[in-house]
Amino acid sequence: MSSAQSSTQWLSLPVITALMTTVIAVVLPHTLHLPLWVTAAYFILCAWRYLLARQGRLPPPRWLRITLTVAATIGVLLTFGSITGRNAGVALLALMTALKLLELRDKRDTLITLYLCYFLAATQFLFDQSLPFLLYLLGVVWLTTAVLISVSRQTAVGRPWRYAGTAAKLLLQAVPVMVVLFILVPRVSGPLWGLPDDAHGGVTGLSDSMSPGSISQLSQSDAVAFRVEFDGEPPAADQRYWRGPVLDAYDGRTWSRGEAQDFGDPPEGILRGSPTDYTVYLQPHNQVWLLALDLPGAPPKDARLTAAAEVKANSRIYETTRYRLRSYTEHTLEPRLGESQRRRLTSLPEGVHPRTRALAGRWREQAADDRGVVQRALRHFREEPFVYTLQPPRLGADTMDEFLFETRRGFCEHYAGAFTVLMRAAGIPARVVTGYQGGERHPDAGYMIVRQSSAHAWAEVWLPDGGWQRFDPTAAVSPARVESGLGGAVSQDEPVPAMARLGESWVKDLRLQWDRVNALWDRWVLGYGPELQQEVLSHLGLASWQRTAMAMATVLGVVLAVIAFILLGGRERRPRDPAARSYQLLGRKLARAGYPPRASEGPRDYLARITRERPEWRAELQHIVDLYVALRYGSASHPHWQRELRQRVAAFRPR
Amino acid sequence: MTAVYGRLQTLLEGWMRRRSRESTPPIRLRYRRVYILPTRNGWLFVVLLTAMWLGAVNYSNSMIFILVFLLVGVSVVSILHTFANLVNVSVTMGRVEPVFAGDPLFFPVRLHNPSSKARIAVGLRMAREPQGFTDLPPNGDGIVHVERPTQRRGPVRLTRFDVFTTFPLGLFVAWSPVWIAAEGLAFPRPETGSVPPPSGGAGAGTGDLRTEGSEDFAGLRRYRPGDPVRHIAWKSGHARELQTKRFAAEGASRLWMDYERTAVNGVEARLSRLCRWILDAESEGQSFGLRLPGLEIPPDHGPRHSRRCLEALARFGS
Numbered sequence: 013m014s015s016a017q018s019s020t021q022w023l024s025l026p027v028i029t030a031l032m033t034t035v036i037a038v039v040l041p042h043t044l045h046l047p048l049w050v051t052a053a054y055f056i057l058c059a060w061r062y063l064l065a066r067q068g069r070l071p072p073p074r075w076l077r078i079t080l081t082v083a084a085t086i087g088v089l090l091t092f093g094s095i096t097g098r099n100a101g102v103a104l105l106a107l108m109t110a111l112k113l114l115e116l117r118d119k120r121d122t123l124i125t126l127y128l129c130y131f132l133a134a135t136q137f138l139f140d141q142s143l144p145f146l147l148y149l150l151g152v153v154w155l156t157t158a159v160l161i162s163v164s165r166q167t168a169v170g171r172p173w174r175y176a177g178t179a180a181k182l183l184l185q186a187v188p189v190m191v192v193l194f195i196l197v198p199r200v201s202g203p204l205w206g207l208p209d210d211a212h213g214g215v216t217g218l219s220d221s222m223s224p225g226s227i228s229q230l231s232q233s234d235a236v237a238f239r240v241e242f243d244g245e246p247p248a249a250d251q252r253y254w255r256g257p258v259l260d261a262y263d264g265r266t267w268s269r270g271e272a273q274d275f276g277d278p279p280e281g282i283l284r285g286s287p288t289d290y291t292v293y294l295q296p297h298n299q300v301w302l303l304a305l306d307l308p309g310a311p312p313k314d315a316r317l318t319a320a321a322e323v324k325a326n327s328r329i330y331e332t333t334r335y336r337l338r339s340y341t342e343h344t345l346e347p348r349l350g351e352s353q354r355r356r357l358t359s360l361p362e363g364v365h366p367r368t369r370a371l372a373g374r375w376r377e378q379a380a381d382d383r384g385v386v387q388r389a390l391r392h393f394r395e396e397p398f399v400y401t402l403q404p405p406r407l408g409a410d411t412m413d414e415f416l417f418e419t420r421r422g423f424c425e426h427y428a429g430a431f432t433v434l435m436r437a438a439g440i441p442a443r444v445v446t447g448y449q450g451g452e453r454h455p456d457a458g459y460m461i462v463r464q465s466s467a468h469a470w471a472e473v474w475l476p477d478g479g480w481q482r483f484d485p486t487a488a489v490s491p492a493r494v495e496s497g498l499g500g501a502v503s504q505d506e507p508v509p510a511m512a513r514l515g516e517s518w519v520k521d522l523r524l525q526w527d528r529v530n531a532l533w534d535r536w537v538l539g540y541g542p543e544l545q546q547e548v549l550s551h552l553g554l555a556s557w558q559r560t561a562m563a564m565a566t567v568l569g570v571v572l573a574v575i576a577f578i579l580l581g582g583r584e585r586r587p588r589d590p591a592a593r594s595y596q597l598l599g600r601k602l603a604r605a606g607y608p609p610r611a612s613e614g615p616r617d618y619l620a621r622i623t624r625e626r627p628e629w630r631a632e633l634q635h636i637v638d639l640y641v642a643l644r645y646g647s648a649s650h651p652h653w654q655r656e657l658r659q660r661v662a663a664f665r666p667r
Numbered sequence: 668m669t670a671v672y673g674r675l676q677t678l679l680e681g682w683m684r685r686r687s688r689e690s691t692p693p694i695r696l697r698y699r700r701v702y703i704l705p706t707r708n709g710w711l712f713v714v715l716l717t718a719m720w721l722g723a724v725n726y727s728n729s730m731i732f733i734l735v736f737l738l739v740g741v742s743v744v745s746i747l748h749t750f751a752n753l754v755n756v757s758v759t760m761g762r763v764e765p766v767f768a769g770d771p772l773f774f775p776v777r778l779h780n781p782s783s784k785a786r787i788a789v790g791l792r793m794a795r796e797p798q799g800f801t802d803l804p805p806n807g808d809g810i811v812h813v814e815r816p817t818q819r820r821g822p823v824r825l826t827r828f829d830v831f832t833t834f835p836l837g838l839f840v841a842w843s844p845v846w847i848a849a850e851g852l853a854f855p856r857p858e859t860g861s862v863p864p865p866s867g868g869a870g871a872g873t874g875d876l877r878t879e880g881s882e883d884f885a886g887l888r889r890y891r892p893g894d895p896v897r898h899i900a901w902k903s904g905h906a907r908e909l910q911t912k913r914f915a916a917e918g919a920s921r922l923w924m925d926y927e928r929t930a931v932n933g934v935e936a937r938l939s940r941l942c943r944w945i946l947d948a949e950s951e952g953q954s955f956g957l958r959l960p961g962l963e964i965p966p967d968h969g970p971r972h973s974r975r976c977l978e979a980l981a982r983f984g985s
Contacts, residue, residue, distance in 0.1 A: 186740025
């Protein structure tokens with residue numbers, strides 16, 4: 013069969029329509045991040061192809077298609093500066109799929125387009141791995157498979173929707189195979205080759221610098237930052253400080269991480285009190301920070317403790333990551349501080365914040381010791397009319413002086429920054445710690461959810477008698493922030509995300525239930541990497557790869573045997589036609605009496621053969637066979653014949 | 668290298684043949700004689716899945732793993748579906764209509780589906796070339812015609828073909844080799860152009876020849892297809908059957924077509940001319956006999972007679 017001759021037959025309008033629906037469904041989620049021109053070009057190309065098919069016209073000539081392909085490639089190159097990154101790759105793949113539609117000539121082109129659809133569906137997961145997305149894309153895979161079946165079929169293609177049932181059957185039967193492979197196929201820790209720079213984008217989280225506005229922006233998101241399961245009771249609300257990057261370099265506006273932290277040894281520390289053990293399920297944030305309850309003990313595997321007691325993973329967190337930690341809420345961190353360290357941690361840029369420095373100088377003179385200065389500063393924040401708000405006014409040239417003496421409205425980064433500057437100006441070593449403060453307990457499941465809206469910054473001050481001590485100036489301004497979270501701390505008209513608001517509502521309740529599903533999903537599916545697999549396999553007693561392979565072969569064998577039985581064993585099914593069912597029953601009765609029907613034998617021959625040997629059955633059998641033949645092959649039929657046949661067969665007792 | 672490949676092919680063929688056992692129709696395609704392998708598209712799909720899997724590993728993306736494993740599952744399950752779409756179909760041969768040399772012969776292969784599930788897009792192929800497809804309804808039949816070209820007269824045998832299917836996904840092909848004895852016949856191609864009429868039957872053995880022919884009415888007989896229209900006894904008043912008037916000439920004026928008296932040389936040329944004569948005589952409803960070296964068919968007329976004569980020509984010398 014040459015392609016030209018058959019193309020008109022199978023590339024019918026319904027097939028084209030189904031194909032267009034598939035390629036549009038598969039690209040729809042991509043439109044969220046594709047450049048507008050790529051989306052537009054995609055839809056225009058699809059519409060063009062559809063119109064050509066409707067009017068029964070030929071696809072555009074070769075030179076035009078080549079020109080368009082080159083143009084698309086150049087367009088992607090100009091937009092992204094590359095054609096290989098994640099975003100550029102997906103844009104190019106989408107455009108090529110749409111261009112492939114234009115050159116549909118034979119069945120093979122169509123099949124390749126559909127294979128590309130599977131691939132485009134897969135790339136979607138590089139952007140979003142949430143549960144609703146999976147469901148949508150499974151629908152797309154279903155559609156693609158149905159169209160694939162209708163196109164691969166060599167006889168009359170018909171309407172592709174007819175194969176939705178077959179496709180669903182295939183997919184449902186494939187699910188057990190998928191589950192077995194997902195659990196048992198050994199996971200290699202990636203990446204196999206360098207990931208493009210934009211491999212993981214669009215994820216929010218803490219960064220390793222802080223300037224006015226950076227955390228308040230983060231706080232407006234309801235997204236889950238991480239979930240925590242405590243082995244025992246969780247610590248009290250005012251102890252839930254989740255330590256992230258520690259910032260000790262200051263340029264007059266922005267706090268950032270000094271590089272010294274990465275090279276020093278883990279700090280000398282004395283941890284006291286009863287430890288808190290917990291497991292964190294961290295959402296991907298594209299950074300290296302593993303959030304830890306202040307103050308963590310030994311780091312988990314594949315991570316280390318920096319000189320500033322931050323837990324830093326060896327590679328960036330691109331997927332849901334699980335780690336266990338032990339923290340001590342009572343501690344003495346770094347009881348001795350070297351002279352150079354001390355100098356660095358009390359330094360401020362030359363010539364900035366004159367009024368702030370003057371204030372700190374006054375406190376220094378009044379106070380007996382460092383601790384006195386700290387208390388004075390906290391009292392200042394508590395007693396002066398400072399306002400805690402998500403929407404602070406913009407600050408001008410000297411941010412700190414303006415904030416402390418004029419606007420007095422700020423979010424936690426303003427207070428933590430100002431407090432640290434004041435300490436340093438008074439000659440006390442101080443630094444900013446960023447992370448999260450708080451977390452809500454899931455009312456039913458018991459785990460704790462920490463959202464981006466709990467992002468926070470506080471200060472650490474080094475005191476000769478106790479090492480680094482945590483002070484939270486925000487708590488001095490707004491004690492409610494620490495006790496009941498963001499929702500209780502700012503006024504009602506501020507843009508607080510829904511889940512951070514106080515009070516109960518059914519929406520909140522529903523979202524908490526949904527969070528529970530997501531928590532399981534994140535934990536068992538998204539977080540199913542080499543480590544969790546190792547744990548699961550050893551739990552199943554499949555420690556060695558030989559055993560795993562054996563288990564895989566066995567389970568797959570059983571699964572496939574069951575499917576094969578369903579597909580192949582269904583031959584001797586009960587006929588639909590009641591007359592045929594009655595006749596089958598008669599055959600079984602006669603078979604028990606020693607006269608089984610032969611496959612090649614019609615009802616009349618069967619009757620003749622039996623009555624030759626058993627003439628006494630003739631009258632009854634003749635009746636039955638006449639009825640059966642009339643019902644099966646006759647043109648007229650009466651409903652009561654059916655009943656009569658059934659009753660006669662039931663009453664017939666060959667002995 | 669090719670020798671080794673050829674030898675392997677032969678071994679494989681022999682092995683499949685031994686497994687096939689049955690060779691008299693109807694041939695049931697039982698489990699043991701149905702084979703299954705990936706198609707070209709199947710391999711392409713493997714490449715696609717491998718690429719997706721590498722992507723999943725590289726980005727440590729659980730969702731892509733799910734999708735890849737789901738598609739692996741779909742392909743594996745489709746093996747069973749493809750197999751089930753073919754197994755237990757039975758094969759019989761239909762009657763092959765003879766043709767004239769140069770025209771293609773069509774071998775009708777009847778496929779029967781004994782199960783209550785429809786079989787979709789079951790096809791035949793010879794030497795990897797698909798010949799056609801058909802759908803088989805539950806407990807129903809379908810026919811696929813295998814087309815064989817004929818270059819010269821004589822019998823054409825169909826000895827081996829595959830019944831195959833790639834439904835549903837086209838990733839795997841299930842096939843069963845069938846050895847079946849089916850023969851089609853190609854008659855010699857009738858000569859065209861101005862062909863001289865047969866040289867009567869002068870000197871022919873049986874009876875005297877009365878060329879003046881159809882003058883003397885000699886009674887009525889039942890109409891036979893091929894009788895000239897002008898000989899039909901419209902007024903005979905017979906209620907059911909047409910009657911043909913018999914004339915003295917018909918009974919006696921027997922035309923003999925003799926291989927030795929065709930006035931051309933060469934075996935095929937002679938047979939061609941004989942073929943032309945037979946067809947002409949047949950269309951005129953004339954009675955004739957055929958003489959070939961070593962074979963004599965007594966004069967008669969009607970389609971069955973012509974057919975017998977044409978078959979003799981086709982098989983001549985073989």
